[in-house]
Amino acid sequence: MTVIVVETKNQVISKLCDQIEKTAKESIERNGRFLIGISGGSLATFLTIGLPKVQTDFSKWRLFFCDERLVPVDNPDSTFGLYKRTLIDTNAVNLKDEQFVTVKQGLSAEAAAQDYAKQLTAYFPDGSVPRFDMLLLGMGPDGHTCSLFPGHALLNETSKWVASITDSPKPPPSRITLTFPVINNARVCVFAISGKEKAEMVKRILVNKEDLPSTRVKPTSGELYWIMDKEAGAYVNTS
Template sequence: MPVIIVENKEKVIEKLSEIIEKTAASSISKHGKFLVGFSGGSLAPFLATGLPKIKTDFSKWTIFFCDERLVPVNDPDSTFGLYKKTLIDSGAVPLKEDQFVQIKQGVSAEEAATAYENKVKEFFPNEKLPVFDLLLLGMGPDGHTCSLFPGHKLLNETSRWIAPITDSPKPPPSRVTMTFPVVNNADVCAIAASGKEKADMIKRVLVDKENLPAARVQPASGNVYWIVDKDAGLHLNK
C-alpha cells in the first residue's frame, strides 16, 4: 500500500494527477478505453484543478460514480452536478455529459441502485465483478469511503455491485454506492487527502489499522495509493 507524503495540497493534486495520467495512458494502450470512478466531497476540487493539466485522450474516458446522492442535478449535494459545473460547463476539459454514467434520479434508492448496477453491467458483460481501471476515492472525517459508513450493514454486502442506502449518517440520507467487492476488484484505487483535520483519521487507518471503511480499501490484485500532504500525514512518521 504505497503512501505518498508530499509538501502541501497543491502537490497532492499534482501527484494524484500524475497517477490518473499514467493509469489512463496504460488503460487506453491496453484496451482502448479508460473506465474510472469519481467520488465527490473533497476530491472534486482536486480534480477540477488537476484534470485540465493532464495529457490524455479524454474521448476514451467513461466516468462512473463511486457513490451518488439521490438529489436533483442542480442540488449542491449532487456529485454529478458538481462535476458538470466544474469540468463540463466550464469547458475545463473536453469531456461530454454522455461520458458520465449517471444515476437515475427521482426514484427510490433501491430502484436507482438496481438501474445503476444494470448500467455498469453493460460495460462489463458476463463478468462476476467489474474491473475498473481506477477508482478515485475520498475519506470522510469518520473514516467512511464511498457511502460505506462505519458500523453500517452495507460493509458486509457481498452480492450486489451497487447498493442503496437510505439511512446515511451524513445527509442527504438516500444514496447509492459501490460495494467493497467492486472497490477491491479495481486495478488501481487512489485516496487523496490534505489538511491537519485529516491527520488523526489517517493515523487510525494507516498506523493503528483500525477496522474503518477506508482501511478496507485493499484491491485483491491491484494497488491502492494514499496521497497525503504533510499536515494530513502528521502522525505517519512518528
Template sequence: MTSPGKENLINIVKNRDEVVTKLSNLIKKVSDERIAKQGFFNIGVSGGSLVGFLKEGLPKIQADFSKWRVFFCDERVVPEDSPDSTFGRYKQHLIGATNLKENQFVTIKQGIPAAQAAEDYARQMPMYFPGENVPKFDMLLLRMGPDGHTCSLFPGHELLEEKSKWVSPITDSPKPPPARVTLTFPVINSALYCVFAACGTEKATMVKRILVNKEDLPATRVKPVGGNLVWILDEAAGEYVKAV
C-alpha cells in the same frame, strides 16, 4: 487482471498543490496505460474535496479524455441541479474545463427511490464490463470521511458486509442527505487502482487510525485484490505516517 507496476502505498508531499499534481499525474499514467491496452479508461470518482483536486489538476494533463468512462463511487439521490449532487458538481466544474463530455458520465436515474436507482445503476454496469463477474475498474478515486467512511459505506453499517450486490442503496446515511447509492466492497476491492488523496491537519488523526493503527474502519477495508492501493497526502494530513 494484472497490475502494470506497483505504486508507492503512501506518498507524502509538501502541500495541496503537490497533492493535486501527483494525483493528476498518476491518473494520466494509468489512463494512458489502460487506453493503450484496452482502448478505454473506466474511472470512478467521489465528491467532496476530490472535485476541487480534479478541477485544478485534470485541465493540466494531456490525456485522451475521449476514451474515459466516468462512474460514481457513490451518489446522493437528489436532482442533478441540487448542490448535494456529485454529478452536478462535476458537470459544473469539469465539463468545459476538460474535453470530457456529459454523455461520458454514467449517472443514476432521476426521480426514483434509492433502491430502484441502485438497481438501475447496477444494470448499466455489464455494458461497460462485459463478461466480468464483478466490475473491475481501472481506477477508483476514493475519499475518506471524518468518521473513516468511504463511498457511502459508514462505520457499523450493515452495508459493510454486502457480498453480492455491485451497487447498494442506503436510505439511513448518518450524513445528509440520507438516500444514496454506493459501490460495495466486492467492486471496490476488484479495482486495479484505489486512490485516496487528502490534505490538511484535520485529516491527520483519521489517517493515523487507518494507516498506523489499522482500526476496522470502512476506509481500512479498502484492499484491492491484485491491484494497487495508493494514498497521496500532504505533510499536514500525513503527520503521523511515513511514506512507503
C-alpha cells in the same frame, strides 16, 4: 499499498494527476478506453484544478460514481451536478455529459441502485465483478469511504455491485454506493487527502489500522495509493 507524503495540497493534486495520467495511458493502450470511478467532496476540487493539465485522450474516458446522493442534478449535494458545473460546463477539460454514467432520477434508492448496476453491465458484460481501471476514493471525518459508513450493514455486502442506503448518517440520507467487492477488484485505488483536520483519522487507518471503512480498501489484485500532504500525514512514517 504505497503511501506518498508531500509538502503541500498542490503537490497532492500534482501526484494524483500524475497517477491518473499514467493509469489512463495504460488503460487506453490496453483496452481502448479508461473506466474511472470518482467521488465528491475535496476530490472534485482537486480534479477541477488538476485534470486540465493531464495529457490524455479524454474522448476515451468513461466516468462512474463511487457513490451518489439521490438528489436532482441541480441540487448542491449532487456529485454529478458538481462535476457538471466545474468541469463540463466550463469546458475546463474535453469531457461531455454523456461520458458520465449517471444515476437515474426519480427512482427509489433500491431501484436506483439496481438501475446503476444494470448500467455497469454495458461496460462489464461478462457477469463477473466489475474491474475498474481506477477508483478515486474519499475519506470522511468518520473514516467512511464511498457511502460505506462505520458500523453499517452495507460493510458486509458481498453479492451486490451497487447498494442503496436510506439512513446515511451524513445528509442527504438516500444514496447509492459501490460495494467492497467492486472497490477491491479495481486495478488502482487512490485516496488523495490534505489538511491537518484529516491527520487523526489517517493515523487511525494507516498507523493504528482500526477497522474502519477506509481501512477495508485493499485491492485483491491491484494497487492502492494514499497521497497526502504533510499536515494530513503528520503521524505517518513513510521511511
